[in-house]
Structure formats: C-alpha cells, structure tokens
Amino acid sequence: MFGKLVHLGFDALLISAFLAGVKRNTGLTPALHQVPNKDVRQLLRSYLEAGEYIFDFAVVVFGRSSSFERK
Numbered sequence: 001m002f003g004k005l006v007h008l009g010f011d012a013l014l015i016s017a018f019l020a021g022v023k024r025n026t027g028l029t030p031a032l033h034q035v036p037n038k039d040v041r042q043l044l045r046s047y048l049e050a051g052e053y054i055f056d057f058a059v060v061v062f063g064r065s066s067s068f069e070r071k
Contacts, residue, residue, distance in 0.1 A: 016051025017058065023048075024055070 023029045030048070035041040062068045 012047070013050065013054055016047055017054040018051070019048060020051040020055035023052075 019030065030044070032041050032044055032048075035044060063070075
C-alpha cells in the first residue's frame with residue numbers, strides 16, 4: 001500500500017514537472033480561474049508550483065552534468 005502511494009506521488013510530480021516545462025516553453029498553463037472552489041484552486045496552484053521547483057532543480061542538475069550540453 002505504501003509503495004503504491006509513493007508511486008502515485010512520484011507520477012503526480014512528473015506530471016506537474018511536465019506541465020511546468022510546457023509553461024516555460026509555450027506559455028500555456030491550466031486555467032485555474034475556472035475551478036470554482038477556492039481551496040481546490042489553491043491546492044492546484046501549489047501542485048503546479050511544486051512542478052516548477054522540480055523542473056528548475058532538474059535543469060540545474062542537468063546543467064552541471066557533463067552528459068548534457070546546451071545548444
């Protein structure tokens with residue numbers, strides 16, 4: 001049970017990081033203003049911010065690696 005929760009949490013972070021990458025490259029982002037519940041909207045905003053943090057962290061780690069190069 002615990003392993004499944006960890007797996008789902010990791011998948012959720014990957015999706016959030018993917019959405020952060022889409023936002024950075026295209027400017028497209030989910031329309032949170034359409035979510036009627038204020039608390040759910042704030043939860044989604046925090047979720048997307050976590051994805052941006054993960055995305056930024058990955059860019060720093062990959063930038064320091066000799067296995068990646070900028071073009």
